[in-house]
Amino acid sequence: MTRYAAIAGWGKYLPQRVLTNTDLERMVATSDEWIRERTGIAERRLASEGECSSTLAVRAARQALQQADLPAFSLDLIILATSTPDHFFPATACLVQDALGAIHAGAFDLEAACSGFLYALTVGTQLIRGGLCENILVVATETLSRFVNWQDRSTCVLFGDGAGAAVLRATDRRRGLISSTLGAYGAGGELLILPAGGSARPATQQTLDGGQHFIHMKGNQIFRFAVRKMSEAALEVLEKAGLSLEELDLFVPHQANLRIIQAVGQRLNLPEERIFVNLQRYGNMSAATIPIALCEAAESGLLQEGHVVVASAFGAGLTWAGALLIWGRP
Numbered sequence: 190m191t192r193y194a195a196i197a198g199w200g201k202y203l204p205q206r207v208l209t210n211t212d213l214e215r216m217v218a219t220s221d222e223w224i225r226e227r228t229g230i231a232e233r234r235l236a237s238e239g240e241c242s243s244t245l246a247v248r249a250a251r252q253a254l255q256q257a258d259l260p261a262f263s264l265d266l267i268i269l270a271t272s273t274p275d276h277f278f279p280a281t282a283c284l285v286q287d288a289l290g291a292i293h294a295g296a297f298d299l300e301a302a303c304s305g306f307l308y309a310l311t312v313g314t315q316l317i318r319g320g321l322c323e324n325i326l327v328v329a330t331e332t333l334s335r336f337v338n339w340q341d342r343s344t345c346v347l348f349g350d351g352a353g354a355a356v357l358r359a360t361d362r363r364r365g366l367i368s369s370t371l372g373a374y375g376a377g378g379e380l381l382i383l384p385a386g387g388s389a390r391p392a393t394q395q396t397l398d399g400g401q402h403f404i405h406m407k408g409n410q411i412f413r414f415a416v417r418k419m420s421e422a423a424l425e426v427l428e429k430a431g432l433s434l435e436e437l438d439l440f441v442p443h444q445a446n447l448r449i450i451q452a453v454g455q456r457l458n459l460p461e462e463r464i465f466v467n468l469q470r471y472g473n474m475s476a477a478t479i480p481i482a483l484c485e486a487a488e489s490g491l492l493q494e495g496h497v498v499v500a501s502a503f504g505a506g507l508t509w510a511g512a513l514l515i516w517g518r519p
């Protein structure tokens with residue numbers, strides 16, 4: 190009998206603090222009008238002083254476990270996608286494992302930037318389908334606000350903090366991830382980078398003074414790559430699953446820029462009502478964006494049992510990923 194990995198529960202956590210475009214107008218030379226027109230973003234959430242990537246992840250994970258009706262000690266593995274870990278080590282996944290009391294679970298972090306959740310979902314699904322695990326928590330969490338240069342208007346208006354989680358469970362029902370594609374173009378790494386603090390350029394007073402521990406991005410050079418790769422990834426996973434665009438119930442694109450999402454929608458010839466968008470409220474939360482979007486689509490009834498959903502993402506690396514899921518519990 191074929192084994193699948195259904196999403197048995199999902200959860201999200203958004204920090205309370207809201208930063209609006211009007212707030213940003215007081216911080217850098219920008220305007221609400223520019224941000225809305227060029228990105229579609231109206232506001233984003235920021236972690237409070239006591240919060241960090243692990244604490245956000247724990248909130249989302251608890252919700253997902255509760256919904257899956259699964260005690261944390263039944264988890265075999267935690268895969269945590271993030272580009273903004275609490276520390277270089279230990280892995281943020283281990284901090285989450287401890288906080289949840291998931292005493293039987295292995296735990297590791299996975300870094301594929303904004304494509305991270307789809308990479309983690311693919312790895313987790315295969316570990317279940319291969320028979321190595323029964324229950325896996327896939328959680329994506331970001332506190333990008335800690336790595337944004339709040340004096341750089343070209344990046345600080347874009348990002349937000351949040352976490353989203355999914356509990357994967359083995360089942361013989363054809364549910365969960367059916368097909369996926371993972372890609373990378375390492376030659377584009379310099380286009381979106383946090384240059385210092387790693388082994389290539391350890392933190393020094395000079396790197397700090399030069400703002401090298403903040404996000405640096407050439408946004409307009411990534412834009413076209415994003416549109417092309419997100420469209421191609423969506424088509425590829427449909428083809429791999431033997432399904433057509435007409436059979437797609439909901440498209441969940443990475444939420445980086447409304448113009449990117451609209452351009453992908455045009456390429457795929459998808460009507461607006463079949464494209465999920467929530468970036469006006471949260472901005473770009475990197476890896477956390479897609480699980481939060483899936484969560485909200487399910488909460489709002491847009492995703493129902495048996496629905497076909499395609500998600501695609503792009504991000505630093507550069508990376509991209511696509512995933513086709515059949516929604517529904519084990």
Ligand code: UT7
Binds near residue numbers: 342
């Ligand atoms: O998840 C992956 C993360 N990366 C991305 O999502 C990047 C994808 N790229 C984008 O979303 C867009 O390229 C941006 C939103 C980042 C920028 O939009 P754009 O239409 O590509 O603008 P641009 O970078 O070409 O800049 C146009 C102008 C420039 O002024 P000049 O040189 O024409 O005078 C910028 O200095 O807009 C200026 N600008 C701003 N003006 C007001 C850049 N940021 C701002 C700002 N407010 N916040």
